[in-house]
Amino acid sequence: MLGSAVQFSAQSSSAFLMRHTDPDYSAAYVVLETDAEDGLQGCGLTFTLGRGTEVVVCAVNALAHHVLHKDLGDIVGNFRGFYRELTSDGQLRWIGPEKGVVHLATAAILNAVWDLWAKREGKPLWKLLVDMDPRMLLSCIDFRYITDVLTEEDALEILQNGQVGKKEREDQMLTQGYPAYTTSCAWLGYSDDLLKQLCTAALEDGWTRFKVKVGADLEDDIRRCRLIRAMIGPEKILMMDANQRWEVPEAVERMSQLAEFKPLWIEEPTSPDDILGHAAISKALVPLGIGVATGEQCHNRVIFKQLLQANAVQFLQIDSCRLGSVNEILSVLLMAKKFGIPVCPHAGGVGLCELVQHLIIFDYISVSASLDNRMCEYVDHLHEHFKYPVQIKQASYVPPKDAGYSSEMKEDSVRKHQYPDGEVWQKLLAAQEN
Amino acid sequence: MLGSAVQFSAQSSSAFLMRHTDPDYSAAYVVLETDAEDGLQGCGLTFTLGRGTEVVVCAVNALAHHVLHKDLGDIVGNFRGFYRELTSDGQLRWIGPEKGVVHLATAAILNAVWDLWAKREGKPLWKLLVDMDPRMLLSCIDFRYITDVLTEEDALEILQNGQVGKKEREDQMLTQGYPAYTTSCAWLGYSDDLLKQLCTAALEDGWTRFKVKVGADLEDDIRRCRLIRAMIGPEKILMMDANQRWEVPEAVERMSQLAEFKPLWIEEPTSPDDILGHAAISKALVPLGIGVATGEQCHNRVIFKQLLQANAVQFLQIDSCRLGSVNEILSVLLMAKKFGIPVCPHAGGVGLCELVQHLIIFDYISVSASLDNRMCEYVDHLHEHFKYPVQIKQASYVPPKDAGYSSEMKEDSVRKHQYPDGEVWQKLLAAQEN
CATH class of the missing domain: 3.20.20.120 (Enolase-like C-terminal domain)
Structure with a gap:
């Protein structure tokens, strides 16, 4: 499995005047490519507000070695283990753990994995989840730090x-x-x-x-x-x-x-x-x-x-x-x-x-x-x-x-809005220079 | 005031077998230079465990525009405002707020500001703080989200x-x-x-x-x-x-x-x-x-x-x-x-x-x-x-x-250990290739 990260950035809109003043709605966008003959891609993203997207992309690249050259079946076959591998990377854990930039990057990568899995199964994600055996669903979850409230047995009973x-x-x-x-x-x-x-x-x-x-x-x-x-x-x-x-x-x-x-x-x-x-x-x-x-x-x-x-x-x-x-x-x-x-x-x-x-x-x-x-x-x-x-x-x-x-x-959207080379950005940046 | 970020990375030592297995003790190191005749530099850092340091350095660069070309007197004269500016940057706040990578980067920058301020005053930082008027100390603190436990009046009384x-x-x-x-x-x-x-x-x-x-x-x-x-x-x-x-x-x-x-x-x-x-x-x-x-x-x-x-x-x-x-x-x-x-x-x-x-x-x-x-x-x-x-x-x-x-x-330490160009790293990377 091959991963690549691109930064998508939509233009800011005057319709968005939020607590986060002056946002420029963006995303760190991850595409997973494989050597399978089906040619399917896993696409994942995390939403950002403009500046800082490059920081999340940097974190995606720092995590990428966990997903490169892996087999999708191996990942989802031990999804809890893979989640733990991403979130407890011995060195990266210090700059989280499981929060802020590294966790947003983790989300973008894992969203791409789930997209790819659902595409492989030929189902929308909600249907993949609905049809999945409860024990298989549980095997995707890391219960670390929540067992005082929810054990695996509790979760199985609910499902x-x-x-x-x-x-x-x-x-x-x-x-x-x-x-x-x-x-x-x-x-x-x-x-x-x-x-x-x-x-x-x-x-x-x-x-x-x-x-x-x-x-x-x-x-x-x-x-x-x-x-x-x-x-x-x-x-x-x-x-x-x-x-x-x-x-x-x-x-x-x-x-x-x-x-x-x-x-x-x-x-x-x-x-x-x-x-x-x-x-x-x-x-x-x-x-x-x-x-x-x-x-x-x-x-x-x-x-x-x-x-x-x-x-x-x-x-x-x-x-x-x-x-x-x-x-x-x-x-x-x-x-x-x-x-x-x-x-x-x-x-x-x-x-x-x-x-x-x-x-x-x-x-x-x-x-x-x-x-x-x-x-x-x-x-x-x-x-x-x-x-x-x-x-x-x-x-x-x-x-x-x-x-x-x-x-x-x-x-077409990715190509046009990719920062800083997309044509939308090239026009904006040229206008700033003039 | 000019800022530059370098990544310092000390070699890993077998003496460090922690929960964070296989750490490679590193730091994102920030140097603030000014146009003042005293030639003083403000040096700040945040500690990291190896991989991920580049993510923190990326965040330092994303925050740098808040400190570049500013006057030290203006910063410390409204230090609460400056702190708020760094931690509530309209776009970067989304990838925190005040946690993980962006907060580590904020720490590195602010540590450099405090180093510079103390050097300007000709005092070790502890003495700068001890000699500072309580009201001036309070003006450095952002009380946002803690006033239900500590008001400015409470803090003044303690000081x-x-x-x-x-x-x-x-x-x-x-x-x-x-x-x-x-x-x-x-x-x-x-x-x-x-x-x-x-x-x-x-x-x-x-x-x-x-x-x-x-x-x-x-x-x-x-x-x-x-x-x-x-x-x-x-x-x-x-x-x-x-x-x-x-x-x-x-x-x-x-x-x-x-x-x-x-x-x-x-x-x-x-x-x-x-x-x-x-x-x-x-x-x-x-x-x-x-x-x-x-x-x-x-x-x-x-x-x-x-x-x-x-x-x-x-x-x-x-x-x-x-x-x-x-x-x-x-x-x-x-x-x-x-x-x-x-x-x-x-x-x-x-x-x-x-x-x-x-x-x-x-x-x-x-x-x-x-x-x-x-x-x-x-x-x-x-x-x-x-x-x-x-x-x-x-x-x-x-x-x-x-x-x-x-x-x-x-x-000399910064030069030798700077990643990836320092000589310590060049030797390590060359050895890996062989």
Whole structure:
């Protein structure tokens, strides 16, 4: 198996005014080529915000020797061992472990392995997972550091219970899709007019769940939340997202002032590392009927384990490119099931919707068996660069039918956006020089 | 101010058989040059284990634009703002935040800034800190995400209390030094004969505190702990270090079986991310009289805050190159003081002893005002590469007298060990080819 890393970078869009100001949506993109006659490629990525993508690519190259010249069958035949090899590389472990740049790079590589495996099996990834024997699924998971909460026996029991009614849930997904919510209407910095216009269009398209960004100016938050709640009416679901802006006491105070708009959750109220902080916020907001959600920047299963142990969240938000790919995400889905906490994945960015839909559809069919309080984020952006883009119908994700992890980009997009040689970049860089 | 990054890599030594098997002690080394007539350079580093150093160097380069062409006075005049600028770079924050590769790179850059500042002031760093007005010290700290435990007012009160008796403690440090312990005697993989020989020599040199590595084979641990306890006698202090080898329940079980050797602490019993795991282990080991220590791989002040909130540790181990330099370490020293938990720094590696001695001497003189249960790690290795190497007398760190942070390497060492062009590497690489 041969690996190569390229840096894809989409142009920044003025539509993206987030907590992370001035992002330039990018990705470190990994392509695995093999000497098999089928000519299949495994394509994996991790999302980035622009500068720093080269650091992740550098880490991919530092890890590449673990995957080069390996046989796919050997890798997936001992997937737990391979995961451990990548995450416990004797020298690289020091600059993690299992967090930040090296873990993002690990995710990109493992996403490519899963894409290749699913393509070899001729199935979309969600279906590969749904059809897989529970013991085989378990053999992909590294239980290290979580056995105090989830043993292999616990996990097996959960997966075996998940077999009951599986066929019906799969049929249900194929006909109805997985419920989504939209983040496209209410980013910070949008004018009230634009917000109204986008809400109107979203309502016409059948959206019933909306997320609004908050956390800068309180008066501005109140005005915008009032406006969106008036637009969508009292019955539809509203979530709020603070993108880590607040201190712990500040989060409680601010959300008390936004409670009248009946948010289902406040997302990322504070530092993603602050488990006990989230627990304190959660405890204070329960009487107001507001849940706490976090996860898109929680760096590994040990953090998720503690969020669950500490009753710190009412909603867990996994990210398909920050955790160590399907292997680590499986352990989080299983822990969430054990604690009865719904998983509502983070998406958007570059390709995150494409990937995470597979995971949450599998979660419903084989693990959670419930749609209560569950939904998957959707942002309508950059899908045109993907060979198998997401399909949304009636505000739901339609289960992908093509083999793989939907992570393959169009050749043309990669060529044009590759940094710094792609033509998009060449034009930008030339314009800067003039 | 100009910045340049070079990768220093010392040769691996067979003396270093750690949890991180096969390490090749290295560092990402940053030199800041200015256009001032004094010709002073700021030298900073972060320790690494070999592969992956190039990833950290890549991150240093990604952050370099924040420091290039800046004025030192402007940086330290708003040091909190500068720290925030580095750690909240709109695009780079996504691949952290404040953890892993980008935070190690931030540490290397900020260590160089502190070295330059101390050199400009003509003082060793510890003395710069001791003489600094408390309000000026506070202006270096980013209190973001820790105000629920330590406000600026709390911190000011601690520092003002620390002024009392400061002169006496400074004199005491200058005459007696700061107590150290040795990790050089009992690494995993040492033969019993070598262990006896090193213990004998250390006892002759006046060492009274010893650390032994444990966690592989239980029978082996028992034999080695028995041997070293017999060598040092019942009164001297013994610590144990498991380098993250165990699950939470396993840590309790294993330490119950090693309790008879009366360790003061068990260090890194499990994942450095597992705050609640350390709390559970700590609770279980209190009746056995064994404390829990961790910190060398805890990635930022938010983790330290929670270790204190959760009563998860009896000893906090800061690292001079993993946290965001003096700025972030100040916040940890102040939180530890508030909770009454002793700080016992991690050292060894490349240059960690050189740097951390400044911090712990400042801690004693201006913050903790106590030596109870306090000591700083010492490993006798690689000091010959530093221009101002540590001095140990009677098992204590002698306060450095030279201006700066003791982080400057000898030009000759950098030239010879720079990867991949240095002559040491050229010889190694040529030998590999033959």
